[in-house]
Amino acid sequence: MPEHLLSPGHTACAGCGQALAARLVIDTAGPNTIIVNNTGCLEVFTTAYPESAWEVPFIHSLFENAGAVASGVESALRQTGRLDQIRVIAQAGDGGTADIGLQALSGMWERGHDILSICYDNEAYMNTGIQRSGLTPTYTSTTTSPAGKASAGNPRPKKNVMEIALAHGIPYVASASAGFPMDLQKKVKKALAIRGPKYLHIHVPCPLGWRHEPADTYRVARLAVETGLFPMVEFEGGQQTGAYTLSAPKPVAEYLKLQGRFRHLFKPGAEAALQEIQAIADRNIARYGLVKPA
Amino acid sequence: MSGNEVAGEAAVAAGCRFYAGYPITPQNQLTEYMSRRVPEVGGVFIQAESELAAINMVFGAAAAGARAMTSSSSPGISLKQEGISYLAGCELPAVIVNMNRAGPGLGDVTPSQADYFQSTRGGGHGDYRTITLGPQNLQELYDLTYLAFELADRYRNPALILGDGILAQVMEPVRLKPLRRVRPAPAWALTGCGDGPPRKILSLFLKPGVAEAHNWRLAAKYRRIEVREQRWDEFQVEDAKLVVAAFGSSARIARASVQAAREEGLAVGLFRPVSLWPFPYQPLRRLAEGRRRFLVVEMNLGQMVEDVRLAVENRGPVSFYGRPGGGVPTPEEILKVIRKTYRGAER
Numbered sequence: 001m002p003e004h005l006l007s008p009g010h011t012a013c014a015g016c017g018q019a020l021a022a023r024l025v026i027d028t029a030g031p032n033t034i035i036v037n038n039t040g041c042l043e044v045f046t047t048a049y050p051e052s053a054w055e056v057p058f059i060h061s062l063f064e065n066a067g068a069v070a071s072g073v074e075s076a077l078r079q080t081g082r083l084d085q086i087r088v089i090a091q092a093g094d095g096g097t098a099d100i101g102l103q104a105l106s107g108m109w110e111r112g113h114d115i116l117s118i119c120y121d122n123e124a125y126m127n128t129g130i131q132r133s134g135l136t137p138t139y140t141s142t143t144t145s146p147a148g149k150a151s152a153g154n155p156r157p158k159k160n161v162m163e164i165a166l167a168h169g170i171p172y173v174a175s176a177s178a179g180f181p182m183d184l185q186k187k188v189k190k191a192l193a194i195r196g197p198k199y200l201h202i203h204v205p206c207p208l209g210w211r212h213e214p215a216d217t218y219r220v221a222r223l224a225v226e227t228g229l230f231p232m233v234e235f236e237g238g239q240q241t242g243a244y245t246l247s248a249p250k251p252v253a254e255y256l257k258l259q260g261r262f263r264h265l266f267k268p269g270a271e272a273a274l275q276e277i278q279a280i281a282d283r284n285i286a287r288y289g290l291v292k293p294a
Numbered sequence: 295m296s297g298n299e300v301a302g303e304a305a306v307a308a309g310c311r312f313y314a315g316y317p318i319t320p321q322n323q324l325t326e327y328m329s330r331r332v333p334e335v336g337g338v339f340i341q342a343e344s345e346l347a348a349i350n351m352v353f354g355a356a357a358a359g360a361r362a363m364t365s366s367s368s369p370g371i372s373l374k375q376e377g378i379s380y381l382a383g384c385e386l387p388a389v390i391v392n393m394n395r396a397g398p399g400l401g402d403v404t405p406s407q408a409d410y411f412q413s414t415r416g417g418g419h420g421d422y423r424t425i426t427l428g429p430q431n432l433q434e435l436y437d438l439t440y441l442a443f444e445l446a447d448r449y450r451n452p453a454l455i456l457g458d459g460i461l462a463q464v465m466e467p468v469r470l471k472p473l474r475r476v477r478p479a480p481a482w483a484l485t486g487c488g489d490g491p492p493r494k495i496l497s498l499f500l501k502p503g504v505a506e507a508h509n510w511r512l513a514a515k516y517r518r519i520e521v522r523e524q525r526w527d528e529f530q531v532e533d534a535k536l537v538v539a540a541f542g543s544s545a546r547i548a549r550a551s552v553q554a555a556r557e558e559g560l561a562v563g564l565f566r567p568v569s570l571w572p573f574p575y576q577p578l579r580r581l582a583e584g585r586r587r588f589l590v591v592e593m594n595l596g597q598m599v600e601d602v603r604l605a606v607e608n609r610g611p612v613s614f615y616g617r618p619g620g621g622v623p624t625p626e627e628i629l630k631v632i633r634k635t636y637r638g639a640e641r
Contacts, residue, residue, distance in 0.1 A: 039400065060400070062369070064344060099343035100316070128317035131325065132341060143322070144315075144329040144341045 002055050005031060010053035012045040015214025017178035017204035017221055018093070018120045019045070024181050025089070025118060025202075028188040031056055033087045034077075036070040038096030039063035041127040041206075042120060066090040067104030067117070074113045083114060087192050091118040094135035095125045098159050109168040109197045116191050116198045119161060122206035130209045134159040137229070138280065139273045140261050142209075147264035152273045157280075165199040166235055172198040173235040174242075178205065179221025180232065183244065187234070203230045211260025223255035228281035231288045245292050249285055252278045297461040298323035300432045300468050301391050302331060304439035305363045309474040310389070311337030312362040314351040316344055318370045319403045320459040321393040325365065335473070345370040349377030349390070356386040357495050359479025361443055365391035367459075368409050369400060371417075378452050379418030382512075383497030387446035389439065390424075391455040393462035396620035404620030405459030407542060410597035413456045414571040421509055423516050425453040425523065426570040428541040432466040438568070440471060447480075449519055456570060458593070460543045460622070525568035526577055530556060534563030536636050537581055539602050540591040541567050544623070548591045551628035560636050567598070578605035588612040589635045591628055593621065611638070 005026040012019040022042055026033065035058045037043045043060050046053040061069045070090035077083045090108065092101050097119035105117060124142050125131040132145040137158045141147035145154035165173045172194045176184040184202065191198040205221050207214040224230040228249045234242035253274065256262040265274050285291055295303065302324050305313065313332050315325035325341065332339040338355075342348035348364045355362040366374060371392045381388050394409045396402040413426045425445050429435040435457060442453040479485050484493055499505035529549060531537055540548040545566040555562040565581060567574050582588070587610050590599040599614045606612050615631045617623050 062400075064373075095317070100345075102343070125317040128319050129322045129326070131317040131322065134343060143326040144317075144339075146330060150333070 001031065005055040006046065007053045007055060010046045011048060012041070013208050013214070015205075015207040015217040016045075017206060017217050018042055018122055020217070021120060021178040021184065021202045021204050022046075022091075024184050025188050026054075026056060028185045029087055029089060029192060032085055033089055034059070034073055036061075036066045036073060036088065036090045038066040038092035038101050039127075040093035040096050041122070042091065042093065044127055063096055064100040065104055066092050066096065066101060067106075067108035070115050070117070071108050071111065071113050074115050078114075088115045089118060090115050091120065093126070094119060094121045094123055095133040097121075098134040098161050102164070106164075106168065109165065109170050109199070112196055114195050114197070116188075116200065119199075119201045120204045121201060122204050122209060123158075124206075124209050126206050126209040135161070137277075139265060139277060141264055142261070152264060152270060162199070162201055162233070162235075166238060168197070169238060170197040170199060171237060174199070175201040175203070175230070175232050177203045177221050177225050177230060177232055179218050179225060180244070183232065209261065211263075212258050216258055220255070220258055223250065223258070226250050227252045227255045228285040228290050229255060229277070231284045231290055233288050240288065243288050243290055246285070246290050249281065249291060252281050295432070295468055296323055296463060296465050297432055297435055297457060298393070298463070299327045300436045301365065301439050301455065301457070302327040303470065304436040305389065305443070306331055306335055307471050307473050308361065308440045308443035309476045310361040310363050310443060311335065311476055312352070312355040312360040313337070314340045314342050314348040314355075314362075314364050316342050316348050316366065316370060318345075318367045320395060320462045321365050321367045321391070324391065324393070324462070345373040346377065349374035352388045353377055353381055353386060356381065356388045357384070357484050359483030359485055361387075361447070361477065363389040363391070365393070367393045367395045368397050368406070371409065371412070375412075375418035378424060379416070379420050379422065380497055381452040382416070382422035382424065383420060384495050385450040385512075386452070386495070387450050388452045389442045389446055389455065390452060391439065391457065394456060394458040396618070402620040403459060405543060405593060405622055406618075406620055407458060407544060407592050408594040408597070408618065409456065410570065410592070410594060413454050414573065414601075422512060423519070423571050425449070425451055425519065426456050427453070427525070428456045428568060428570045429461065430542050430546045430566065432461070432464065432468050434568075435461060436468045436470070445523065447477075449515060451515070451519070456542065458543050520572040523569055524572050524574040524576060526574035527566040527568055528577070529564040529566070531563030531565055531581055533561050534586060535561045536587045536589060536632065537563050537565050538589050538591060538628075538632065539565045539567070539578070539598070541570060541598060544591050544593055547623060547625055548628050550625035551632055554625065554629050555632045555636070560632065562632055562636065570598070573601045573605070575601070575605045578602065579607070582606040582609040586610050587635065587638060589632065590614045591623065591631075592616045593623070594618055
């Protein structure tokens with residue numbers, strides 16, 4: 001068996017958080033896994049035909065269809081009595097999960113298929129050149145929400161896909177980060193031991209789109225969690241059963257200032273926008289109990 | 295300016311103030327350009343959550359009387375087909391830009407002309423046609439995008455620009471027109487009924503004979519468009535024994551091959567359809583009457599060649615040279631085929 005089920009030599013950028021997380025996921029899931037992938041960076045950089053970085057069966061269909069294709073794969077496995085030996089993972093980026101792929105994903109969850117769906121959230125359409133998505137955070141500069149004189153970047157809040165997943169009443173919903181590999185692997189293992197629909201939302205820095213140093217991927221990923229901007233939480237049976245807690249949350253500026261996509265927030269006149277982002281982190285901290293009372 | 299930006303600027307000049315798009319290579323710069331440019335002129339830019347949403351936003355904006363546009367590339371255009379069929383059925387004007395890439399499936403992001411059938415035969419379900427224009431350079435892309443808005447309005451019909459990955463990415467200088475005044479909402483648009491009767495826009499006709507009557511009315515409109523809106527370009531065809539027929543980027547490449555063939559003393563010309571629907575059958579038929587041989591060059595497995603055969607109607611032999619799946623022919627490559635085909639023409 002190869003050392004990793006996602007082989008090196010694929011065409012991801014240096015410091016790609018998604019490549020790191022995807023390898024951790026598939027290495028944890030093991031060889032008896034079928035991957036169903038939406039269109040996106042992960043699909044493109046791992047499958048430049050006739051080459052493939054995947055050491056497990058892999059299928060790609062359209063941008064919006066992983067939920068439906070995975071439903072078909074899972075149903076066929078169930079019908080032929082092979083579902084006890086094989087795990088199905090439906091994976092996509094943030095656009096493929098929260099925008100164009102949401103309808104198929106919702107159908108898949110609602111029908112109760114035994115599938116782990118994963119969102120690798122790098123917070124914009126990176127494959128096509130950094131256009132905003134429904135998961136782009138407030139005041140991010142992207143090519144379709146450029147910051148400038150008239151705009152501080154994306155004016156809308158980041159969509160909460162965790163809550164959407166929970167609204168389907170599925171047994172397991174969790175968020176993880178490329179900056180916390182042990183936690184990520186633990187959650188993949190746990191999710192795959194549960195039958196039925198599971199959702200794992202993984203925060204993955206993108207040095208190209210976020211405009212940070214490739215060497216800072218890990219640091220940036222950790223800061224997103226340590227500031228409260230990306231809460232790492234776990235829900236079982238609809239109830240919150242876990243959270244990565246912080247003894248003292250760091251100010252959001254520490255996270256933002258490492259990234260070119262937020263550079264405009266550190267110019268004079270942007271103080272209010274910066275405060276709004278701090279308020280988002282504070283709300284997350286209160287809502288998910290990210291700071292344990294002393 | 296790049297082709298993507300040129301198409302966007304042409305729309306703004308034509309008075310388009312509503313654009314909805316979704317990312318797909320190789321047309322991303324068009325969406326990006328519009329995200330800055332449309333708000334600048336007081337219009338609305340929306341990045342939709344999918345291509346399906348984008349075309350239906352255009353449907354809504356057109357119904358409410360706006361000049362509206364969306365753009366995409368082949369896989370995204372496939373997703374828009376349902377909306378395009380409804381635009382045609384409801385007779386709403388809109389402009390759709392397709393920067394054609396290779397298929398089928400996700401294919402490749404390289405240039406292609408494989409969406410010719412999809413563009414000129416309707417594309418979605420039902421018996422309809424979309425006006426389709428095939429520019430070969432950026433000035434033409436600008437002028438034809440501008441024109442597409444006029445034609446879409448005049449005939450209350452969706453109009454397509456069929457470009458490709460070359461046209462989308464290449465940079466050329468373009469002569470711009472002054473910005474056209476934004477036209478008021480047409481008399482049929484949904485603008486709130488006030489004291490008058492409410493207007494309704496729909497394409498469901500369940501009473502016996504009504505859908506057929508609607509289709510006959512559309513057929514008469516398509517006939518008017520076929521008669522009035524054929525556009526084409528000819529290059530050294532008068533004395534030509536062999537006429538190369540090509541559109542868009544293939545035509546631009548083939549023109550260099552035709553010139554090289556002329557320098558070798560071969561009587562070769564170029565016929566270039568500019569409107570792909572309506573296809574310029576009449577002028578091509580006239581050429582065919584002069585006992586010529588035809589060579590159709592396309593970046594696909596042979597689609598426009600069927601229209602050329604319909605025009606020529608066995609008056610002369612029609613052969614085909616194509617490169618599918620993102621292959622782009624070189625002028626030398628086409629010249630070789632011209633030489634070979636020409637020998638047939640002299641016999």
